[in-house]
Amino acid sequence: MEMPSPNPAILARKAELAARLSAVLPADALIQDEVETRAYECDALTAYRCPPLLVVLPRTTQQVSQVLRICHQEGVPVVPRGAGTSLAGGALPTADSVILGVARMNEVLETDYDNRVIRVQTGRTNLSVSGAVEEEDFFYAPDPSSQLACAIAGNIAMNSGGAHCLKYGVTTNNLMGVTLVMMDGTVVEIGGAHLDAGGLDLLGVICGSEGQLGVVTEATLRILHKPEGARPVLIGYDSNEVAGACVSDIIKAGVLPVAIEFMDRPCIEACEAFAKAGYPMCEALLIIEVEGSPDEIDHQLKLITEIARSHNPVELREAQDAEEAGRIWLGRKSAFGAMGQINDYMCLDGTIPVTELPMVLRRIGELSKQYGLDVANVFHAGDGNMHPLILFDANKPGDLELCEEFGxxxxxxxxxxxxxxxxxxxxxxxxxxxxxxxxxxxxLEAQLKVKDVFDPQWLLNPAKVFPLAVTEARRVGGVAAQ
Amino acid sequence: MEMPSPNPAILARKAELAARLSAVLPADALIQDEVETRAYECDALTAYRCPPLLVVLPRTTQQVSQVLRICHQEGVPVVPRGAGTSLAGGALPTADSVILGVARMNEVLETDYDNRVIRVQTGRTNLSVSGAVEEEDFFYAPDPSSQLACAIAGNIAMNSGGAHCLKYGVTTNNLMGVTLVMMDGTVVEIGGAHLDAGGLDLLGVICGSEGQLGVVTEATLRILHKPEGARPVLIGYDSNEVAGACVSDIIKAGVLPVAIEFMDRPCIEACEAFAKAGYPMCEALLIIEVEGSPDEIDHQLKLITEIARSHNPVELREAQDAEEAGRIWLGRKSAFGAMGQINDYMCLDGTIPVTELPMVLRRIGELSKQYGLDVANVFHAGDGNMHPLILFDANKPGDLELCEEFGxxxxxxxxxxxxxxxxxxxxxxxxxxxxxxxxxxxxLEAQLKVKDVFDPQWLLNPAKVFPLAVTEARRVGGVAAQ
Structure with a gap:
């Protein structure tokens, strides 16, 4: 992975920059020691590492604004960081950048059950947002697998989803407003606890913008009342195509389960060996969960199992109690851990129209043979969000590069x-x-132009999202040069 | 309403401009006769009128692109127009502008039931999108009151909602992709039949941008399977506060009706006189509709009526059959027509947190007395979308201005x-x-900057959305002047 060469002028000014930053931050909020900054050299895409120049850990929007203003004045790149759980290198530093970590900004600012919203600082972890409202039987819907660790800031940056997003939508569908600090330090309020925005609605382009447009320090999130209950059903098929057809038919019938998860044979085998969930050994396994009142659950499961049976499953098991439901989910939820025990792996993330599932799985199988690397497939099938895991050996020279090419x-x-x-x-x-x-x-140009106006010097989260050559051309020839 | 002075240089070049446009359009797609262009002098906010310079009615994205390129080169403002049903003057011309109407672009381009999407040209009316898929029992969810007439182009421009959007969301929640023609004629594809966008997701800012960023010529829309059935319940209260509290409690309890409509006494009286729907004469009336299978409907209505009864309604009537359901809705759906029979009225449109309903209604009542103008309130209470109707006499000098001030x-x-x-x-x-x-x-500046990059000369839909002084300053001093 080619990264831009660090700017030597910035490296030379490290002490001066640290002095300016320390003047606006509490004493414990600036890290400049090289041993300590090394903790921030990578995120969850650990194949790539680069220690940053400095790390700042502010506690308030005002501090974030002051840090950005200084970096803007000094022409220093800034890499915003939530909890560092990105699987795509979203928080990877460059050598001449300041890491702006929001992890200490984790307060609940307001809880409003009547209007079903919560306002938090974005360093708060995903699960602890639900934790803050669970005593009133509310929850925050998007549930990335990393929800115990990942921060709302990162969820907003990546527009995170999760297993239960089929019904509730992803982050953008549950985000109502943000406080955004732009690169020049300007603090902007976008959206709020209401359903529309006058004029141009910038919230959608901020969500998923991967730290390219600003640093989101506070967020107003939709919270929902917990359903009465939920129940999963496990369905096994002897081919991926048939399992894919079953998913299509369920979606087409207008039933809306809260989750439809799909595992192929390599994944089933790994999960079963790891978690002993009692999975049948077959080609494709679906976990479909519905929720609501007992009546609603019965009604939806009846429709789903009728459709599933029409495709001749090799196994169909409705959870009879909470213990069995837990076991069904345990296998799926430990999939990444299970694969990690067997091999190094690279987790991919793409989206396809649901009907293309069988074709795409077949082609992945063919590519797997061609590259000589195994693939396990586990994904949110209801909305076509795939997570192929390519297995490789990190100690074998060339294997990572081959894996990247395959990916x-x-x-x-x-x-x-x-x-x-x-x-x-x-x-x-x-x-x-x-x-x-x-x-x-x-x-792409339409996107670049929007980046230009929010961050004319292209200092925010450098070398990400856009091809490196595009970023470098933009830095010298774009709005920045005007 | 002050409008910008027309540019005399543009008016003088009308014939030349018409010649350039006619070279890229079919013969019947250019209207330059002053009697015929008068048909486009206003939209549904009929208090303001101004005939445009020219009208073009293209049939393809390519023609739209050519028209915009020419207008861009000539520095001529362009006002995009769907079906002209805007209640906020969104399609009001200026004297020196070209109206670009998409009404003839009404083809269905692709229907994909398996992936639940339809792709249409945006001149197609809202209701005829559902019409195109109803034989397979699908529908397009957003349902503005004007759905028989209004175009998808206008729905996207205004991020339209409707009575049934509490459950299904508004346009932005059902829009998956667009073909956008920018002012310089560039054609851009944004989004598509998949759930995420790599890089900056521009779809959210395009939706609701009121023709400020480009002309949307094609759209990929989510279609849904029709529910098995639906049933409304009519609930009357003797105060707005109590009705508001009932709505809050329903939302808070986590029940999700497909619609919660609210009418106050002036509206109830007008609707009843007009539609003979059998409404009780009380202070506040709620129509709450749920949908699903018969079991689901029973279950949800049980929860809702329990909450409603705890607030001591003066009337509570579940529809027993389709005929009664139709009558319950008839009154609500004819509200605007009913008010129009009694008086001239101005229909407002704002959004508030649901819990503020009682306070806002009380303040509106106080303002009504202060201004000496009656107000009838009818709105989508579930999501806090208010539509106060201010009654006035268009023939009485000064009444319109007073009404605007009150609004x-x-x-x-x-x-x-x-x-x-x-x-x-x-x-x-x-x-x-x-x-x-x-x-x-x-x-506001963050919005203006985004407008700058999509339309640097500020030619698209002039004098709308942003304060007139801001628009004029931007035109001469913004990116346009660089």
Missing amino acids: ADILKLCVEAGGCLTGEHGVGVEKRDLMLHQYAPED | ADILKLCVEAGGCLTGEHGVGVEKRDLMLHQYAPED
């Missing part, structure tokens, strides 16, 4: 199938060059 | 209550000066 081919396949090279992990550094595969030049 | 006070009240000066009608010309009340200068 790129799978994501191109998603685009060709009418889908998208991202689902919920973002573009980051991982997929920036594939953007040219997704977008025509004029489509 | 502005109501919308300011919405903003003060933590809401927004728009719900689903947009800002248009009607509320452009109120934008300074909603947004701090730096918040």
Whole structure:
């Protein structure tokens, strides 16, 4: 992964920059020691590492604004960071950048059950947002697998989803307003606890913008009343195509389960070996969960199991109690851990139209043979969000590069199938060059122009999202140079 | 309503401009006769009128692109127009502008039931989108009152909602992709039949942008399977406060009706006189509709009527059959027509947090006395989208101005209550000066900068959305002048 060369002039001014930053921050909010900054050298895409110049850990929007204003004046790149759980290198530093971590900004600012909203500082973890409202039986819907650790800031940056987003939508569908600090330090309020925005609605473009447009320090989130109950059903098929057809039929019938998860044989085997969930050994396994009152659950499961049976499953098991439901989910939820025990793996993230599932799985199988690397597939099938895991050996020279090439081919396949090279992990550094595969030049140009106006010098989260050559050309020839 | 002075240089070049446009359009697609262009002098906000310079009615994206390119080269303002049903003057011409009407672009381009999407040209009417898929029992969810006439182009421009949007969301929640023609003629594809967008997701800012950023010629829309059935319940209360409290409790309990409509006494009286729907004469009437299977309907109505009864209603009537359901809705759906029979009226459109309903209604009542103008309130209470109707006499000198002043006070009240000066009608010309009340200068500046990059000369839909002074300053001093 090629990264931009650090700017030597910035490196030389480290002490001076640290002095300016320390003047606006509490003593414990600036990290400049090289051993300590090393803790921020990577995120969850650990294949790439680069220690930053400095790390700041502000506690307030005002401090964030002051830090950005100083970096803007000094021409220093800034990499915003939530909890560092990005799987796409979204928080990877450059050597001449300041990491702006929001992890200490984790307060609940307001809880309003009557209007079903909560306002938090964005360093708060996803799960602890639900934790803050659970005593009133409310929850925050988007549930990325990393929800115990990941921050709302990162969820907003990547427009994160999760297993239960089929029914409730992803982050953008549950985000009502943000406080955004722009690169020049300007603090902007966008959206709020109401359903529309007068004029241009900037909230949608902020959500999923991967720290390219500003730093989101506070967020107003939709909270929902917990359903009375939920129950999963486990359905096994002897082919991916048939399982895919079953998913299509359920969606088409207008039933809306809260989750439809899909695992292929390599994934089933790994999960079963790891979690002993009692999964049948078959080609494809679906976990479909519905929720509501007992009557509603019965009614929806009846419709779903009728459709599932018409496709001749090799197994169909409704959870009879909470213990069995827990076991059904345990296997799926430990999928990444299970795969990690067997092999190094790279987790991909693309989206396809649901009907293309069988075709895409078949092609992935063919590519797997061609590259000589195994793939396990586990994904949110209801909304076509795929997570192929490519297995490789990090200690074998060339294997990582081969894996990356294979991964790129799978994501191109998603685009060709009418889908998208991202689902919920973002573009980051991982997929920036594939953007040219997704977008025509004029489509990409429209995005670049919006980046130009929010961050004319292209200082925010450098070398991500857009192809490196585009970023570098923009820095010297774009609005920045005017 | 002050409008910008027409540019005399443009008026003088009318014949030349018509010649250039006719070279790229079919013979019947250019209207230059002054009698015929008069048909486009206003939209549904008929208090303001201004015939445009020319009208073009293209049939393809390519023709739209050519028209925009020519107008861009000539520096001629363009007013995009769907079906002209805007209640906020969103399609009001200026004397030196070309009206670009998309009404003839009404083809269905693709229907994909398996992936639940339809792709249409945006001149197609809202209801005829559902019409195109009803034989397979699908529908398009957003349902503005004008759905028989209004075009998808206008729905996207205004982010339209409707009575049934509480459950299904508004346009932005059902829009998956657009083809956008920018002012310089560039054609851009944004989004598609997949759930995420790599990089910056521009779809959200395009939706609701009121023709400020480009002309949307094609759209990919989410279609849904029709529910098995639906049933409304009519609930009357002897105070607005109690009705408001009932709505809050229903929302808080986590029940999700497909619609919660609210009418106050003046509206009830007018509707009853007009439609003979059998409404009780009381202070506040709620129509709450749920849908699903018969079991689901029973279950949800049980929860709702329990909550409603705890607030001591003066009337509570579940529809027993389709005929009674139809009658319950008839009154509500004829509300605007009923009011129009009694008086001239101005229909406002603002959004507030649901819990502020009683306070806002009380303040509107006080303002009504102060201004000496009656108000009838009818609105989508579930999501806090208000539609106060101010009654006035268009033939009485000064009454319109008084009505506008009163309307502005109501919308300011919405903003003060933590809401927004728009719900689903947009800002248009009607509320452009109120934008300074909603947004701090730096918040508005972020919007203006995005407008700058999509339309640097500020030619698209002039004198709308932003305060007139801001638009004029931007035209001469903004990016356009660089």
